[in-house]
Amino acid sequence: xxxxxxxxxxxxxxxxxxxxxxxxxxxxxxxxxxxxxxxxxxxxxxxxxxxxxxxxxxxxxxxxxxxxxxxxxxxxxxxxxxxxxxxxxxxxxxxxxxxxxxxxxxxxxxxxxxxxxxxxxxxxxxxxxxxxxxxxxxxxxxxxxxxxxxxxxxxxxxxxxxxxxxxxxxxxxxxxxxxxxxxxxxxxxxxxxxxxxxxxxxxxxx
DNA sequence: TGCCAGGCCCTCTTTAGGGCCTT
Numbered sequence: 450x451x452x453x454x455x456x457x458x459x460x461x462x463x464x465x466x467x468x469x470x471x472x473x474x475x476x477x478x479x480x481x482x483x484x485x486x487x488x489x490x491x492x493x494x495x496x497x498x499x500x501x502x503x504x505x506x507x508x509x510x511x512x513x514x515x516x517x518x519x520x521x522x523x524x525x526x527x528x529x530x531x532x533x534x535x536x537x538x539x540x541x542x543x544x545x546x547x548x549x550x551x552x553x554x555x556x557x558x559x560x561x562x563x564x565x566x567x568x569x570x571x572x573x574x575x576x577x578x579x580x581x582x583x584x585x586x587x588x589x590x591x592x593x594x595x596x597x598x599x600x601x602x603x604x605x606x607x608x609x610x611x612x613x614x615x616x617x618x619x620x621x622x623x624x625x626x627x628x629x630x631x632x633x634x635x636x637x638x639x640x641x642x643x644x645x646x647x648x649x650x651x652x653x654x655x
Numbered sequence: 656t657g658c659c660a661g662g663c664c665c666t667c668t669t670t671a672g673g674g675c676c677t678t
Contacts, residue, residue, distance in 0.1 A: 462678050466660045471678080507678065543662055544677035568676060569663075582676070599678080641664085 454482045455536040455565075455630055457612060459604040460548045461508045463500050467551035472496035473521060474510055476528055477601030479609050480535065484617075486609055490531040491602040493518035508599045525556050532562060536630045540583045540608045542566035565630060567612050569637035573644045574615050583607055590614050623648040 458478040464471035474496050480488035493510065495518040505511050539545035542564045553560055571581050578589050583604060587594050592610040597603035615636075616628045625632070625648065632651060639647045 460678080464659080465678055468661090469659045471659090474678095504678065539677090541662090541675095541677040544660090547661080548678090566663095572664085572675090580675075 453484075453616065453629060454480070455538050455612075456480050456532050456562075457538045457567075457605050457609040458532075458545055458549070459539060459601045459608060460545050461504075461510060461599065461601050462548055463496055463498065463504060465544075467548050471548075472498065473548050473552055474500060474504070474515060474518075475508070475601040476524060477603065477605035478528065478531055479602075479605050480531075481538075481609050481613065484613055486606065488531075489602065489606075490528065492524045492527070494521040494524045495519065496521060510600075521552060522556050525552050525558075529553070529556075529558055535562060537562050537564045538567055538608065538612055539564065540566070540604070540611070541568045563630070563634070565634045566637050567608050567615070570615055570633060571611065573636060573639070573641055574618060576641070583611070586611055619648060624652045626652075 456478050458476065460473045461475040462471050462473050473494055475493050476491065478490045479486045493515060495515050499512050500510070500515065543566070546564045550560055568581055571578065571586055575581070575586070575589070579585055584598050586592070587607050590611065592607060592614060594607055595603060616633070619625050619628050635647070636644065
């Protein structure tokens with residue numbers, strides 16, 4: 450078993466809210482198939498505005514680097530192709546989905562792909578973790594990392610490893626044979642107290 | 656021009672407030 454396929458995505462942006470003018474400055478995405486990463490996509494994007502000193506410091510992405518980067522719309526067209534019809538995963542997916550939808554809208558495209566959130570899943574599966582920031586979870590679960598944080602491709606890869614680790618833990622702990630995207634989506638929505646019984650019940654269905 | 660988020664989730668809740676996550 451293990452035909453799980455999804456694109457794990459991460460954006461670096463000029464701020465927190467596309468509704469107030471913030472734009473994307475970098476995207477990283479990895480195609481996960483079965484239990485491994487099989488393809489990668491990464492690009493900086495010129496947002497047409499200066500990014501703050503905070504963002505330069507937080508991401509290591511400077512205004513100089515962005516001055517020679519391709520326009521956002523060009524990268525979005527490539528990203529649209531990379532994503533295709535795959536399901537999507539992100540850490541705190543509400544954030545990345547808002548930016549993805551806002552930038553897609555600017556190229557007259559509307560997302561139909563479903564999202565699932567690794568943060569919501571980790572809060573249920575690893576309630577004992579110190580916190581549920583991506584960086585903390587990577588260390589807590591001893592996941593593969595190159596030590597880079599707050600860059601899009603590195604964060605997408607770490608999120609992918611976290612996602613695969615959660616799938617493996619569900620299989621090992623509950624004896625669920627296969628963990629499709631739909632089941633992971635349900636994990637992010639089931640009431641926290643009901644997760645244990647929910648997964649025990651699923652062990653007989655998958 | 657400047658405004659500056661939003662969804663989840665807990666609790667001393669539901670006629671609400673605040674911490675957690677993302678940049």
